[in-house]
Amino acid sequence: MSAPMRIAVAGAGMIGRRHIELIGASPDCVLAGIVDPSLAAKDYAQSRNTSWHADHRALLAQEKPDGMIIASPNALHLQLALDCAQAGVPTLIEKPVTDTVTAAQRLCAAIRRTGIPMLVGHHRRHNPIIKVARETVANGKLGRLTAVVGLWLLKKPDDYFEAAWRREQGGGPLLINLIHDIDNLRFICGEITEVQALTSNNVRGFAVEDTAALLMRFANGALGTVTVSDATPAPWSWELASGENPAYPKQDQPCYIFSGTEGSLSVPNMELWSYAQRPGWYAPLSRATIAPATFDPLAEQLRHFCAVIAGREQPLISAEDAMGTLAVVEAVSEAARTGQTISPGRILEQAA
Numbered sequence: 001m002s003a004p005m006r007i008a009v010a011g012a013g014m015i016g017r018r019h020i021e022l023i024g025a026s027p028d029c030v031l032a033g034i035v036d037p038s039l040a041a042k043d044y045a046q047s048r049n050t051s052w053h054a055d056h057r058a059l060l061a062q063e064k065p066d067g068m069i070i071a072s073p074n075a076l077h078l079q080l081a082l083d084c085a086q087a088g089v090p091t092l093i094e095k096p097v098t099d100t101v102t103a104a105q106r107l108c109a110a111i112r113r114t115g116i117p118m119l120v121g122h123h124r125r126h127n128p129i130i131k132v133a134r135e136t137v138a139n140g141k142l143g144r145l146t147a148v149v150g151l152w153l154l155k156k157p158d159d160y161f162e163a164a165w166r167r168e169q170g171g172g173p174l175l176i177n178l179i180h181d182i183d184n185l186r187f188i189c190g191e192i193t194e195v196q197a198l199t200s201n202n203v204r205g206f207a208v209e210d211t212a213a214l215l216m217r218f219a220n221g222a223l224g225t226v227t228v229s230d231a232t233p234a235p236w237s238w239e240l241a242s243g244e245n246p247a248y249p250k251q252d253q254p255c256y257i258f259s260g261t262e263g264s265l266s267v268p269n270m271e272l273w274s275y276a277q278r279p280g281w282y283a284p285l286s287r288a289t290i291a292p293a294t295f296d297p298l299a300e301q302l303r304h305f306c307a308v309i310a311g312r313e314q315p316l317i318s319a320e321d322a323m324g325t326l327a328v329v330e331a332v333s334e335a336a337r338t339g340q341t342i343s344p345g346r347i348l349e350q351a352a
Helices: 014-025 039-047 056-063 074-087 101-114 128-138 158-162 173-189 238-242 297-309 319-338 344-351
Strands: 005-010 029-035 067-070 091-094 118-121 145-153 192-200 211-218 223-229 256-260 264-267 271-275 285-289
Touching (some): 029 056, 067 074, 067 297, 074 101, 074 118, 101 319, 128 256, 145 211, 173 192, 173 211, 173 238, 173 256
Parallel strands (some): 005 029, 005 067, 145 223
Antiparallel strands (some): 145 256, 192 211, 211 223, 256 264
16 A cells, blocks of 8 residues: 655645645645644644745755645735646645736646646535536536526625725626636536626725625626625525535525526526426426435545546646636626626636
8 A cells, every 4th residue: 555645735725725625634645734833723734733934945855745736825826836836746735826817827837848737626616516517517407508597695794804905806796706606607508708797895895895796707608697705694605505614503495406408407406396297387396306416525526636646637627727717707707897798718818
């Protein structure tokens, strides 16, 4: 049996510590050290009986890990990943892949040049619910996809905004939260080719949005709407509806609806609606429930990362693929700012 992979973690915030806990519970890997300049991170590393480094270059040189998980602030992703590529260390980068599409283009070029595998932490693609939803659309069970509805509605507590960056542009639900949903929709339905959007900061008056409404066209011809707000008590969000993270009280409600010419699927409650006999609005609808498997997608993502390091699997979400999701989010921001219809493809072309 081969020795477990030695995985380092850059960033000991909330998601970084979740990764560290999963490494501690995994049979495939062990913690190789923590990178985070804060004294709180130093104390945390000591409590985990692992090495602490204020600078990632020192960790790469001294610990020589088999892999690195980047869970730092978004603006630091690019340099961390470039240095890992230079050091020959495969990397799992938390979403978004970088803070801008232009930065992501630089990273993709470095990956092509070095050949070092990197994957991006859009971990919901590992969730069996999302996988089954993708299969249901792909295998034609809904017929030709016509309309998609996405909801991300909940209320963040006031103390969430005590961190100043969460009150500024880039710290709101579009880049921090909606990017998960955009990636889910791309993964399930295919590429998004056009975006229109409106945003509002009327509730809190911060520089960053608290509410947004999106209109999208998919490459397969389907149209979609997504409504986002982090300022309303509501159960219609992946966090509250999916039960993926036990920290959130689970609600038996959908947050996505996928509608086609032969049926419709609500997610994550996985209700499939169709006509049992002759179709038409006077005919009774039949309802079936799909029951996907149950497992922790973050733990599955870590297993997958170790398999990528070992060369047994290819990254499920490459940096280039994740850049496509980031381009949609940038298109949403530009569409809201200009009032125009924006193509994510054009965003990618301009950054190339």
